[in-house]
Amino acid sequence: MKVLNIEEVAPTKRKMTLQIEPGDLESEREEAYEELGKEAALPGFRKGKVPRKLLELRFDKTIRREAFADAVGKAVKDAAKERDLHIIGRPDFDESEIEAKVDQVAENAVEVNVSLDVVPPFEVPPYKDQKFNLPPLEFTEEDIEASLRRAQEEEAYYVAVDDRPTREGDFLLIEVKTTRGDKEIEALTHQRLMVGDLCGGERLEVFDKGLLGRVKGEQFEFDYDLPSDHPLFEEGETNTLHVTGRIQQINDRVLPNLDDEFAKDLGYETLDQYRAFTRNQLEYQRSAVLAGAKRRLVEGHLLSKTEVTVPAALVQTHYLWLKYSREIEARESGESEASLPTQEKRRRELETMYEAEQDAKRTLVFAKIAELEGLSLSDDEYIDSMARIARSQGEKDIDKFLADAERKGLENLYKESFLMSKVSRFLVENNEFVKGSGAEADDGAKESSSDANEEKD
Template sequence: MPEDTIQTNVTIEDAGPSRKKLHIEIPAEAVSEKLSDSLDMIAVEAAIPGFRKGRAPRRLVEKRFGSAVRSEAKSQLVAAAFQQAVEQHELKVIGEPISDELADIEVEEGKPLIFDIEVEVMPEFELPPLEGLKIRKPIPEVTDEMVNGEIEKILINEGELEERDEPEPGDYLTGHGIMMAGDKEIHNIEGAVIQVPTKDREGKGMILGVLVEDFEKQLGLPKPGQTVTIRTKGPENHEIEDVRGADLVITFKVDRVDRIIPAALGDVVARFGLGSEEQLREMVRSRLNERALVEQKTVMRQQVAKHLLDTVELELPERLSAQQSARLLHRRRMELMYRGVDPQKIEEHIAELRASSSEAAARELKLFFILSKAADQLEIKVEEAEINGRIAQIAAERGERPEKLRQELIESRQVQQIYQQIREHKTLDAILAKAEIEEMSPEEFNKAMQEQAGS
């Protein structure tokens, strides 16, 4: 049997919108041959006391290494059969395959290996024409008021924590948070941080990544040493399956209470190595101009995305899988990082997305599918230099070193999200390059978009 092929019997059936179920059977002969080949390879290298290397009786080698051989042979057979099925049936697989039964299946000599795998695939649909879209382009504007607001944020970010005996709205509580869904522990985090809701939050707050509507009421104003219990319903679009729709009980023991005391303007000027407040303002204005250009491009891309969502007909699952939700949350987090949103605000946005309606989450999934197909049609490529450049851009916006951010992205397995973001942006930009662009002031743009939303 050639190394790169394996004899299989495969049947494929629909498992819901954009999902396929593969029933794969590897004949007994192929299983036995794989087990024999694997055992032969082990026997050559096996070192068993009392025998020279490679000279131990086969039955002893099998007795000592049989379990490991069967496990490795199973992994290789499954991987080869799955990849072969994907290629032969031209499946456009997205994400990792899932099988609830595979872990419990054992391979045995003389018996076929039979298993089922479910995969998420690109759905079949037609793209609309991608040329000649009418797009509004707002002219970037950075006002003194925006500069003042950004400086206030810098003063807070550069400020110091002042420990308090009692919390007030806006203060931060650090402590030990535990999230339970029934009898199952979901999170157990030392050093978790929550913020006492401010008045503008209307009682809402976030704890351990979950948005709680009556958070202010349940939290109260606990002092260090006290424990509070928060009860809420798990969001339907959470990336952890056990959280979805579950009755969550979150305990939080407060270790300390802190208030951020903004830094003095003169101290920040000196800390940044600047000569005057005016130089700080110029630096901030330059940063805001760059961010305004990013926002300009973002709102233009959003118009393209809305057009595609409104014109493409595509059947979607009623409920996103945990894998789909996780991918969409990573996608949104990366987009907000690219736009220069504060890290705390990003986590608030993510919590809100988890709590959003299934319809809103399905639109995000639909856009992912549409842009993937459009990227293929437009032959969009992403180079390594573009990934490095995007990481450097995000790092500069966050005030971090690029190599530090890159390492964080690698550790959290989010570099693929950078690739996907660039690919989607280049796809949208390729469509914009063929669009009819109308420039207008921010006021005119906002008025036009409001009228469009109301029509």
């Protein structure tokens, strides 16, 4: 078997023409019969005891087809290694052509055309010993006090009132129905809806104002217009919504005093002790944010300075992986996209496709760095990482979790993801990060990228 020609159809596409001789399939054919002989069970014969001649009578066409496909795959793999081609996914060939040539190759040499998705050659910019400016991420006493106030808000309790109308800051329980024309909007229709912090939350101000000055049990009815940036806004449709409903309950929200008793309710001896805990938590969060900022700075520099055409097949793989991951997250949180308007669904799809393109490019760049630095993922590292994911999803049986990943074809994607994380840690450890200020941090990142370009040139 030999390669007759490799044609560049596009930067990420190759057409390979192979010549296959009658004798080229013998080893693959013998291997296939050997495996079949171990497993085959026909009437009158025990498993693994079916005579070869009988197997040939029953399965020869199938075996020759499998041997042909295996031979083509092996030839493509060998040719890719010899010519330093980085192939993405499986070779693509015309099934009808293969069917016809399976019979022909028994007596004559045949030619087969195979389409390949490949990663075009590219160079990564300098990725070690670079300098990046970090944005300021210090916390102050004001941040600590703000965190205490949030804890105070979380411990608030409610007192029902019925001797006055609703006012700003109230927490209401309402029954509400919202329509657009004659169509009911399910996302804004509820038998019991909690409206918190009246006129002080993130809801539309016009909606909250329609609930002001109402007494318990009062029926209400009003219209309001959706702004163009609202998720439910629909171009070319009426965006005036009609609201009807009833005030079911009015509640005052009462905040506990920030004192030692408050701290004891949370499991601390004194407020000072709880304040110290809060300071430690903020420091931990700051460290996590800094770590994320470092990763983004290095990755952003590498992606912006690497010129490579990403194969569409790789982008599609990452797109499907993102969709799968988000479906898992949605199921765990009880969310659903079913009620979202078409425009919002389309926006999310476009965002996912863009993110998939960036993830695919990052994979190519990081894979090359892993190769250059000799970084790899051991079996123990893979199992440990999968165990952490299994525990986070409430799965105690790690063997079952591993088997499910393999059955769903996700094993390689998980391994790739873990290796990319390992490369990311390597990059953070092997670059320098200095504290900057706001705009200077951005400029610093640009200067770092510029310096890297100069070094590359």
